[in-house]
Amino acid sequence: MQSHKRYTNQTFTKRVDDEKGRHRSLRSLPEPAVCEVCGDVYADRRWSKPDPERQSAKHEHFRAPNVVVCPACERQRSGVPSGYVYVEGEFFALHRGEIKRLLEREAQRAAEDNPLARIMGWQAGQDGKLTVTTTTEHLAQRLGHSLHKAYHGKVHYGFSHRNKLTRVWWQRD
Ligand SMILES: [Zn+2]
Structure with a gap:
């Protein structure tokens, strides 16, 4: 049953799993990125809650974030x-x-x-x-x-x- 669903790419999975301590992301995202649904921020290869202080401190040389959908919101969708x-x-x-x-x-x-x-x-x-x-x-x-x-x-x-x-x-x- 469901044998047609064997699409797991071993190499890819292994590489992603090697990133210990990082949140797994199915594809690498351009940084910084922001989730258009929940507003979480992706930077330094991690997702985190937006930090208003950090954001305003950075503001002068702030690069406009790429608007994406984070894995949690994707799953919710x-x-x-x-x-x-x-x-x-x-x-x-x-x-x-x-x-x-x-x-x-x-x-x-x-x-x-x-x-x-x-x-x-x-x-x-x-x-x-x-x-x-x-x-x-x-x-x-x-x-x-x-x-x-x-x-x-x-x-x-x-x-x-x-x-x-x-x-x-x-x-x-
Ligand atoms: Zn999100």
Whole structure:
């Protein structure tokens, strides 16, 4: 199934993965660049939140940035998440607001490390289940860890390396 999707270019993937500590970008961007959707800035081969102080300090010899769409916004546009967090159970039903706020706070902290890590959507399903989708696999794992750390319950993780997809199930009754 889906064998026609074997388009992974090994050499390319390897080269990108070698850039340790850098946010992976599928193509090299001309710098500086700014995302036309979220306003994040790409410079020194990293994405970061725009820093108003730094920008105004630089202003005299500021080069007009290239307007692009950052990988996180691209993913949001495509609607295809890299991570899913499934939240369910009676405890969750009783503490829905509190748990949602915990997840939001954790996502904000994650964005300080990597602005491309974002929550894409919150989907309330049947039986009061919640599905949170994320732009990165790591953020889904991080949300799972934070739920387990704060509220215990049961958590498990599923990884699909082929599809670069992480699923996290957290449940507490
Ligand atoms: Zn963006």
